[in-house]
Amino acid sequence: MKYTIRRIWMLVVTMLIVSFMTFLAFELVSGDPAQTMLGTEATPEQLAALRHELGLDQPFFARYFRWLGGFFTGDLGSSYIYRQGVWGLIAPKLSLTLLLALISFILITVISIPLGVWSYRFVGGPFDWLRTTFNQLCMAVPPFFVGILLCWIFGIILHLFTPGDFPALRSDPGGALRHLLFASICLCIPRIAMTVRMMRSTVIGEMEKAYVRTAISRGNDRRQVLTRHVLKNSLTSTVTFLGQTMAELVGGSIVVEQVFGIPGLGRFLVSSISNRDYPVVQAIVVLLAFWVVLAGTIADLINQRVDPRLRLGGGAK
Amino acid sequence: MDENLVLEVRRLSGGYRKGGVISRGTYKQILFDVNFEVRHGEIVGLVGESGSGKSTLAKIILGLLDPQEGEVIHHTPRPQIIFQDPYSSLNPAYDVEWILEEPLRVYGKYDKAERKRRVRDMLSRVELDEHYLKSKPNELSGGQRQRVSIAAALIRRPRFIIADEPVSALDVTVQAQVLRLMRSLREELDLSYLFISHDLNVVYQICDRVLVLKNGRIVEQGEVETVFNHPQHEYTKRLLEAAE
Numbered sequence: 370m371k372y373t374i375r376r377i378w379m380l381v382v383t384m385l386i387v388s389f390m391t392f393l394a395f396e397l398v399s400g401d402p403a404q405t406m407l408g409t410e411a412t413p414e415q416l417a418a419l420r421h422e423l424g425l426d427q428p429f430f431a432r433y434f435r436w437l438g439g440f441f442t443g444d445l446g447s448s449y450i451y452r453q454g455v456w457g458l459i460a461p462k463l464s465l466t467l468l469l470a471l472i473s474f475i476l477i478t479v480i481s482i483p484l485g486v487w488s489y490r491f492v493g494g495p496f497d498w499l500r501t502t503f504n505q506l507c508m509a510v511p512p513f514f515v516g517i518l519l520c521w522i523f524g525i526i527l528h529l530f531t532p533g534d535f536p537a538l539r540s541d542p543g544g545a546l547r548h549l550l551f552a553s554i555c556l557c558i559p560r561i562a563m564t565v566r567m568m569r570s571t572v573i574g575e576m577e578k579a580y581v582r583t584a585i586s587r588g589n590d591r592r593q594v595l596t597r598h599v600l601k602n603s604l605t606s607t608v609t610f611l612g613q614t615m616a617e618l619v620g621g622s623i624v625v626e627q628v629f630g631i632p633g634l635g636r637f638l639v640s641s642i643s644n645r646d647y648p649v650v651q652a653i654v655v656l657l658a659f660w661v662v663l664a665g666t667i668a669d670l671i672n673q674r675v676d677p678r679l680r681l682g683g684g685a686k
Numbered sequence: 687m688d689e690n691l692v693l694e695v696r697r698l699s700g701g702y703r704k705g706g707v708i709s710r711g712t713y714k715q716i717l718f719d720v721n722f723e724v725r726h727g728e729i730v731g732l733v734g735e736s737g738s739g740k741s742t743l744a745k746i747i748l749g750l751l752d753p754q755e756g757e758v759i760h761h762t763p764r765p766q767i768i769f770q771d772p773y774s775s776l777n778p779a780y781d782v783e784w785i786l787e788e789p790l791r792v793y794g795k796y797d798k799a800e801r802k803r804r805v806r807d808m809l810s811r812v813e814l815d816e817h818y819l820k821s822k823p824n825e826l827s828g829g830q831r832q833r834v835s836i837a838a839a840l841i842r843r844p845r846f847i848i849a850d851e852p853v854s855a856l857d858v859t860v861q862a863q864v865l866r867l868m869r870s871l872r873e874e875l876d877l878s879y880l881f882i883s884h885d886l887n888v889v890y891q892i893c894d895r896v897l898v899l900k901n902g903r904i905v906e907q908g909e910v911e912t913v914f915n916h917p918q919h920e921y922t923k924r925l926l927e928a929a930e
Contacts, residue, residue, distance in 0.1 A: 579774035586748060586767050587789040587838070597788075601779040675779070 372673055380666045387658040388440075392433050395651045401425075402647070406449055440655070446648040450641075455648050459634065463656065465538065465549075466626070466633035470618040472546075473553035473560070477614060481561045482607065485568025486595050492573060507562035512621065516555040516628035523551055533630035552629040556621055560614050567610050571603040578602075605672045612668025616661040691761050692846045692878045693724040693747070698756035700746050715754065716742045717902045724846070729872065729879040731889035731910065733925065734899035740882045743899070744848050747880070762845040762878075770851035772831035776823040782809075782834055783819040789842050804841060811874065812837045812867060829860035833867065840875060848880045853888055865892050886929040890914055898922050 403419040404411070411419075420426050423446070424435065439445040445455040491497045520532040530551055536544035575581065576599060584598045623635030634653060641649040701715040716739045724730045734740055745751040747758055748767055766789075769775040776785055786805040790796050796804065806816060812833040823831055832852065839847060849868070853861040869892060871877060883889050889896055889910065896913050898906040898921065906919040917923045 579769065579771060580777040583769060583775045583835075583838075584777070584788070586750065586769075588764070588792045589788075593792065598777050598779075602777070604779075 373670060376666055376669055376673075380662060383662050384659055385437075387662065388437055388655050389433065391651060391655050391658065392436060395647055396429070398647070402449065405645075445652045448641075448646050448649050450644050450646045450649075455652050458649065459637070459652060459656070461538075462632060462634045462637045465631060466619060466622055466635060468538075469549050469553055469556070469622050469626070469631065469633060470615070472549055473556045473618050473622075474611070474615055476553060476557045477560050477564060478611060480557075481564035481568065484561070485565045485603075485607070486572060486600055488565055488569045489572045489576070489595060492569075504562050504566055508559050508566075510559070512555050512559065513624050513628050515558055516552070516625055519551050519555050520628065532628075535629075535631050548629065548631065552622075552625050552631055555628070556618060556625050560618070560621075564607065564610060564614065568603060568607055571606050572599055575599045575602050601675070604675055608668050608671050608675065612664045615664040615668075619657055619660050690726045691723050692726055692728075693761065693765075693880070694757075694759040695720055695722050695743075695747070696757050696759070697721060698743075698746065698753050698758065700742060700751065700753040700755075702742075702751075713754075715902070717746070720756070720899075720902075720904055722897055722904060722907060724878055724880055727872065727876070727878055728895060729869075729881055729893045731893035731896040732880060732882045732899060733884065733886060733889055733896060735925075736884060738899045739902040740884075740899060741850065742902075744850050744880075744882060747848060760846070764842075764844065765846040765848055766839040766842065766844040768832075768835050768839045768847060768849040768852045771855050772828055772835050773823075773855065775835060776831060776838075778823055781820050781822055782814075782826075785823070785834060786838055786841055789838060793842055808837045808841050811840070811871065827860075828856050829864060832856060832860075832864055836864075836868070836871070840871065840877075843875065845876065846878050846880075848882070850882045851884070852881070854883065854885060861888065862891075868892065886914070886925060898925070 401416075401420075402423060403416050403425060407415055407419060417426075424432060427435070436446065439456070443454075443456040445459075447453060448455055448458055451458060488500060491500045523529045524532040530544065530548045535548055538545045572595070576594075580602075581594055581598060584594050589597065619634070622633060623639060625631070626633040626635040627639070634656075638650065638653045641653070698717055698720040699715065700717045701713060704712055704714050720743065722730070732740055732743065742751065744767070746753050748765065749758075780788075783802075783805060786808060787801050790801045790804060805819070809816060809819065814830060814833050814837070818826065818830065818834075823834070826834065832855075836852075852868070853864050856864060865888065868879070872879065881889065881893055893910050895908065896910050897904050898913070898919065900919075900921045906913060906917065906922050913922065914926065917926055
């Protein structure tokens with residue numbers, strides 16, 4: 370419990386640092402938003418009025434804290450391009466991206482953990498090279514290529530979904546989920562291959578350990594040794610890896626959203642960057658950073674439950 | 687046939703196949719014509735330097751390795767083993783209760799309540815308090831861990847135990863406690879031991895008879911008192927001198 374509180378405290382501090390750095394960076398890069406919004410022909414009076422309206426005449430730290438508070442109150446300033454609240458623009462896209470990441474994450478977890486343990490069967494066997502080749506192939510093929518392939522086969526030939534035409538989540542949830550499912554398959558394949566490879570090497574390492582010899586001498590067969598003794602010991606590194614995966618999935622979805630035409634955060638980020646819509650970019654960057662830090666924290670907390678030896682800073686007992 | 691026997695090892699030879707990525711590899715013979723028996727209630731010491739073949743012999747007796755020639759005859763149900771290193775031989779991911787229950791779960795004959803009852807009974811026999819049931823191995827001392835190992839080996843109530851250097855990783859005072867425990871468990875649970883050790887002092891403390899293994903051959907065997915006080919073979923004399 371003490372560890373949990375400390376870990377959450379660390380999370381808050383990290384997020385503060387991340388958000389401050391982002392705010393500072395955009396402050397330096399973006400210039401005067403009032404000028405950008407009004408164009409070069411604005412009079413000084415108009416500029417001053419807009420600056421006051423946007424709160425830009427306030428001191429730096431006051432603006433920072435108001436902006437930071439916006440993540441809780443939903444007021445993150447307004448977009449230069451769309452002239453509406455950033456939060457209102459982002460929220461529906463964020464939920465789509467998180468849904469895509471969540472579906473992918475569930476697929477990765479339920480497929481790669483059993484597959485990782487099962488792949489130990491091939492170690493030293495005559496078909497190990499085939500397994501390795503297939504694994505490497507899955508890792509090497511880029512998601513956009515698999516995405517195009519999936520769009521072609523399942524979208525254009527089999528008509529299971531319409532690439533580029535994403536149904537609204539509210540009016541057609543079934544169709545939207547089907548669309549997301551194909552996108553997540555494309556996002557998952559290299560990740561599953563990596564997780565399986567990582568688990569396989571962990572399992573091989575664990576099988577060398579003395580407790581495995583004990584388990585065998587107590588009458589466990591190979592399958593029992595793997596599922597009952599080795600699996601739990603292999604889980605900590607797998608959970609850490611899955612935590613990183615969770616974090617990277619959101620970043621990785623940028624490409625996949627483009628290919629499948631899903632109006633998610635990634636696609637919005639790309640278009641906002643090319644529009645120089647700094648308030649939007651700023652908010653998305655911080656949200657992605659929060660997501661990465663949060664995923665790491667969750668992985669640590671789960672590991673600590675599985676294996677109390679892993680408390681950070683050696684705070685055992 | 688002598689009814690008092692728990693184990694007979696007859697004309698046993700064995701070893702490992704080494705290498706063999708491309709070819710079948712070469713056979714490295716470790717044991718040569720080993721003959722001995724363990725009688726009911728006995729603690730038989732097996733001594734010898736490292737590399738003399740002690741562990742290979744233990745593996746063959748446990749059925750983890752096939753003999754090349756000869757035979758191992760068990761007059762008891764499956765023997766159990768206590769390993770040397772209590773730090774690595776217990777599964778670090780589980781608590782003591784799970785570790786002790788595990789051999790019974792594999793056996794599959796008892797329901798949950800009976801397993802729990804047996805675990806508690808065995809824990810008190812190895813003189814550990816019940817509150818250790820929820821401890822993980824890394825929270826225990828070396829002596830406590832070895833008590834857990836002993837309990838795990840005894841939980842299925844075997845009659846014959848192979849103890850492979852059971853106290854070598856422990857310091858001397860803890861060694862004496864664990865040896866005393868092993869001796870009293872022999873009376874309580876009607877056990878016989880094959881006690882493998884390179885430490886002659888330990889063997890002298892606990893064993894009734896001793897086998898001296900050199901380069902895979904038994905060069906001397908007999909009562910501990912006789913062998914230790916009047917060693918016949920040069921190798922035994924050397925081992926005894928080294929131990930003083």
